[in-house]
Amino acid sequence: xxxxxxxxxxxxxxxxxxxxxxxxxxxxxxxxxxxxxxxxxxxxxxxxxxxxxxxxxxxxxxxxxxxxxxxxxxxxxxxxxxxxxxxxxxxxxxxxxxxxxxxxxxxxxxxxxxxxxxxxxxxxxxxxxxxxxxxxxxxxxxxxxxxxxxxxxxxxxxxxxxxxxxxxxxxxxxxxxxxxxxxxxxxxxxxxxxxxxxxxxxxxxxxxxxxxxxxxxxxxxxxxxxxxxxxxxxxxxxxxxxxxxxxxxxxxxxxxxxxxxxxxxxxxxxxxxxxxxxxxxxxxxxxxxxxxxxxxxxxxxxxxxxxxxxxxxxxxxxxxxxxxxxxxxxxxxxxxxxxxxxxxxxxxxxxxxxxxxxxxxxxxxxxxxxxxxxxxxxxxxxxxxxxxxxxxxxxxxxxxxxxxxxxxxxxxxxxxxxxxxxxxxxxxxxxxxxxxxxxxxxxxxxxxxxxxxxxxxxxxxxxxxxxxxxxxxxxxxxxxxxxxxxxxxxxxxxxxxxxxxxxxxxxxxxxxxxxxxxxxxxxxxxxxxxxxxxxxxxxxxxxxxxxxxxxxxxxxxxxxxxxxxxxxxxxxxxxxxxxxxxxxxxxxxxxxxxxxxxxxxxxxxxxxxxxxxxx
Numbered sequence: 343x344x345x346x347x348x349x350x351x352x353x354x355x356x357x358x359x360x361x362x363x364x365x366x367x368x369x370x371x372x373x374x375x376x377x378x379x380x381x382x383x384x385x386x387x388x389x390x391x392x393x394x395x396x397x398x399x400x401x402x403x404x405x406x407x408x409x410x411x412x413x414x415x416x417x418x419x420x421x422x423x424x425x426x427x428x429x430x431x432x433x434x435x436x437x438x439x440x441x442x443x444x445x446x447x448x449x450x451x452x453x454x455x456x457x458x459x460x461x462x463x464x465x466x467x468x469x470x471x472x473x474x475x476x477x478x479x480x481x482x483x484x485x486x487x488x489x490x491x492x493x494x495x496x497x498x499x500x501x502x503x504x505x506x507x508x509x510x511x512x513x514x515x516x517x518x519x520x521x522x523x524x525x526x527x528x529x530x531x532x533x534x535x536x537x538x539x540x541x542x543x544x545x546x547x548x549x550x551x552x553x554x555x556x557x558x559x560x561x562x563x564x565x566x567x568x569x570x571x572x573x574x575x576x577x578x579x580x581x582x583x584x585x586x587x588x589x590x591x592x593x594x595x596x597x598x599x600x601x602x603x604x605x606x607x608x609x610x611x612x613x614x615x616x617x618x619x620x621x622x623x624x625x626x627x628x629x630x631x632x633x634x635x636x637x638x639x640x641x642x643x644x645x646x647x648x649x650x651x652x653x654x655x656x657x658x659x660x661x662x663x664x665x666x667x668x669x670x671x672x673x674x675x676x677x678x679x680x681x682x683x684x685x686x687x688x689x690x691x692x693x694x695x696x697x698x699x700x701x702x703x704x705x706x707x708x709x710x711x712x713x714x715x716x717x718x719x720x721x722x723x724x725x726x727x728x729x730x731x732x733x734x735x736x737x738x739x740x741x742x743x744x745x746x747x748x749x750x751x752x753x754x755x756x757x758x759x760x761x762x763x764x765x766x767x768x769x770x771x772x773x774x775x776x777x778x779x780x781x782x783x784x785x786x787x788x789x790x791x792x793x794x795x796x797x798x799x800x801x802x803x804x805x806x807x808x809x810x811x812x813x814x815x816x817x818x819x820x821x822x823x824x825x826x827x828x829x830x831x832x833x834x835x836x837x838x839x840x841x842x843x844x845x846x847x848x849x850x851x852x853x854x855x856x857x858x859x860x861x862x863x864x865x866x867x868x869x870x871x872x873x874x875x876x877x878x879x880x881x882x883x884x885x886x887x888x889x890x891x892x893x894x895x896x897x898x899x900x901x902x903x904x905x906x907x908x909x910x911x912x913x914x915x916x917x918x919x920x921x922x923x924x925x926x927x928x929x930x931x932x933x934x935x936x937x938x939x940x941x942x943x944x945x946x947x948x949x950x951x952x953x954x955x956x957x
Contacts, residue, residue, distance in 0.1 A: 343374070346381050350388075358385060366419035368584040368745050372408075372576040375583075379411035382418055395425040396590055399445055399499075401434035402456035405571040409456070412583035420591040431571065438489050441496070450499050451824060452590055455489070458549070458573055459506040459529055468513075470523040478528065483535045490544050500752070500824040501544045502589055505533045508550055510558035542804050543826040545589055545752050552582055581745075588747040594822055595812040598728060598748040599702050600650040601641060602693060604711040605662055605684070609641075609674070610634050611736070615661045625671025633736040638673035640740045645678050648758030649749050650700060650765060652681040654692045654709065659684040680765040689716055690723035700765065701875045703814065703911055708748045710739070752811070753804040757852035764876055767849040786880060786950035789846040793882065794954040795889050798832040798839040798856070806841050806856045809872060814911040817872040818904065818918060819934075828858075836861050838893045842886060844877050844951070855882050859890060865901040865938070866894035881949035887922050888946040889953075891939070900941055903927065907934040922947070 346365065349358035362385065365378055396417070400406055410426055417424040427448045429437050434455060437443045445453075463485060464478040490501050506529045512518035518526045529550075536546050553561040556578040566572040574582065591597075606613045611623025611630045623631040645651045651674070655662050662684035666676045676682065681699050683692045689711070697704045704726035711717050717729045732742050751758075775785050798806050807825045814820065823831075831837040842855040855873040859866045868890065873882055887902075894902055904919045919937035920926075923944070927936040 343377060343381070346378075350381065350384055353388075355385070355388065363419045363421075366415050368416070368581055368747070370580055372580055375412050375415065375580045376408065379415045382415050383411070395423040396452065396594070397425050397427070397448060397450050398452045398454060398590060399427045399429070399437075399448060399450035400454045400456055401429055401437055402431045402573075403434060403458065403461045404431050404456070404567065404573045406431065406456055406573075408576065409573070409579050409583050409586075412580060413587045416584045416587035417591060420587070420596055422591045422594045422596065424587075424590065435489065438493050446496065450497055452502060452593075453493050453497070453499050454502045454547075454586060455504060456573065457504045457506070459509065459525075460567075462506060462529070462532065465525060465528055466523045468521070468523050472522045475522045475528060475531070479531045479535055482532050483539065486536070487539075487541075490541065494541075494543050494826050498824065498826040498830050499543075500593065500826060502547050502586065503536065503540065503544055504547050504549045505536050506550065507553040507562070508558065510562045542753075542800070542807075543824065543829070547586060547589065549582070552578065552585060556581065584747065588750040589752060592750045592752050593811050593824065595814055595820075596705075597751055597812060598649075598708045599706040600652055600680075600696070600700060600708070601644055601743075601749075602652045602654045602696060602707050602709045602727075603641065604689075604709075604713070604716070605653060605655040605657060605665075607712040607736075608710060608739075609638055610665060610669075614665060615657060619664055619668055622665065622669070624665070624669060630736060631671070633739070635671060635673055637736060637739040640744070642673055642678060644749065645762055646759060647749075647754065648761040650680045650702075650761060651678055652696045652700070652707075653679050653683060654689050654696060655684045656686055656689065657684040678762065680762055688719070688723075690720050693720065693724055693727055701815075701878070708743075708746075710743060712736075751808065753808045755805045755808060757805060760850075760852065763849060764851055767851075768876055771846075771848055783950070789848070789880070789950070791844060791846045791880065791951045792954055793845075793885060793951045794843045795885075796841055798828060798841055798858075800829070802841050802853060803828050803832065805853045806839075809853070809856050809874065810870060813872040813874065814909070815875050815914050816878065817909075817912050818868070818915055819870055819907045820909045820912060821870055821907075823870070831858055831860075838866060838890065840886065840889055840893075842882060842889075844880065844882060851877055855886055857886055857890060859893075859902075861894075861897055861899060862903075864899055865903045866890060866897070866899050867903040868905065871904070881951050883918070883922065884947040884949045885951050885953060888949075891941055891944060891946070895941055902939040902941065904937040904939075905930070905934050906937070907932070 346358050346361045349361060362378060362381060400410055410428055414424050414426060437445055462482060464482045466475050466478045493499055493501055508526050508529055512526060514521050514524050518524045521527055533550060540546055561574045561578050563575055566575055603609060611634055612621055614622055624634050625631050641651060665672050681696045683696055693707060693709060697707060704724055708728045709720055712732055720727055721729050728748060730742055730746055732739060803825055807828050811822050832839045838859045840857050841853050843853050844851045854877050858870040859868045890902060904924055906919060924937035924939045927938040929935055
């Protein structure tokens with residue numbers, strides 16, 4: 343912290359910013375986190391906290407004066423500055439329902455409803471029967487749903503809604519969870535209703551999990567609320583703030599995509615090259631072996647939810663793969679690993695190889711290694727890679743990794759659960775391509791590709807918004823939109839929205855491309871155009887252009903207009919419009935290049951994709 347203060351004093355803003363970002367960790371104690379938040383305020387006042395902040399309105403039923411600065415701190419640390427509008431606690435309903443509130447001028451992109459179980463309005467009495475309890479749950483849900491709808495209609499924002507924490511005390515003792523009218527039973531039913539029925543533009547923030555992990559008795563110590571109207575114990579507010587910030591950060595496309603694992607003393611105890619298959623510690627029979635099995639099980643769960651797994655190990659490849667192939671207690675198999683790199687090169691270089699093979703950025707990687715020296719070298723040589731500190735005891739590996747929320751997302755879609763299969767199928771396609779050198783047309787035809795084009799609707803909006811907010815490389819403008827904003831465009835007759843899927847003989851890639859364009863005078867202006875890098879160079883972009891041109895002609899428009907806004911990651915599409923036949927049409931004041939395509943004599947481009955249209 344002294345280093346940050348010295349850098350600010352010297353007006354070395356770059357050093358102050360980098361040091362502050364590294365220091366902001368979800369494991370901080372409350373006092374240190376508050377001190378760092380005050381230093382961030384000094385950077386903000388000096389104009390060095392970042393541009394284009396996310397606008398977040400915090401509407402609470404309790405004091406958030408300590409929570410809000412820490413939310414800002416963790417957003418800043420992740421590279422997403424926040425501009426937070428805070429209203430007096432206890433007025434969240436009035437602020438949403440009053441059309442003249444200051445929120446309309448603020449125009450929030452996110453509304454965080456920071457509520458707790460004291461805000462439940464329809465708690466049944468203990469003598470209520472099951473039907474009466476269900477009716478109370480319906481009334482409770484309806485009230486929150488009405489608030490969300492008003493916020494959505496007025497500001498086209500994403501709503502982050504707390505669920506409700508279970509109480510640490512139980513009036514009915516062991517019968518609390520069984521009795522339908524108990525307070526814990528009612529809270530549980532309301533939470534399930536929120537989780538099951540909340541619309542796409544509402545993200546349920548699982549505060550009940552935070553309370554459970556921290557310890558309900560200490561979380562809900564009544565003195566904190568009675569004296570200061572705190573939502574929970576001060577020490578719990580650090581993790582609380584990090585959890586909220588991670589949801590907003592994920593909307594900026596900064597969630598990590600790949601977990602890269604060391605092997606020796608990370609996935610098993612011991613060194614496979616020295617100890618042999620029978621000498622490593624793994625599985626039942628001793629505490630250390632069970633700890634490594636638990637960590638593998640957690641990694642497998644991440645893979646099943648869509649996180650890519652890779653291996654980066656200093657080892658002979660044959661030795662490194664032997665436990666995967668022959669050890670009966672291995673939880674992970676080679677089929678779970680999308681990229682396996684084991685050699686004697688330095689790990690920083692191998693991480694670059696992994697990112698290149700998977701076609702993702704280095705900043706999409708999280709590297710887990712038990713060796714502090716290796717972690718330090720990777721942090722120094724590839725600072726883009728996230729490298730969490732790991733405890734000496736492998737029993738703490740899961741908590742050390744999970745606490746950073748590296749893989750937080752606003753949405754979890756069916757395609758996410760298939761991601762490892764997508765990468766495995768891509769490897770098979772690559773083998774086919776190598777078998778047909780110089781004949782790209784023959785290769786594409788042999789894939790027997792089909793694609794379905796459809797306007798964005800309530801069934802696809804979550805996946806489309808997810809792609810909009812996480813696609814960085816094949817993304818012409820890198821504009822980020824919430825579910826509410828995408829839905830608003832899909833329902834506006836001036837806008838053309840389209841999503842595209844792609845399947846071939848190796849498998850279904852799912853929904854992989856999104857475009858949104860607006861009719862302006864005599865042109866259809868493309869606002870957003872992006873595609874998953876898994877399907878590069880297969881003709882999807884030509885297919886999308888054909889569709890956009892057809893939509894423009896149906897509206898009597900003469901031109902397509904495109905825009906390329908350079909970013910740190912999208913240089914691969916710098917010549918996208920030029921290669922599709924557009925001609926330059928000047929530059930914008932923001933540094934983007936503008937392009938246009940006259941449609942009077944334009945003919946659709948040839949592809950090797952059979953298009954299936956949804957009318």
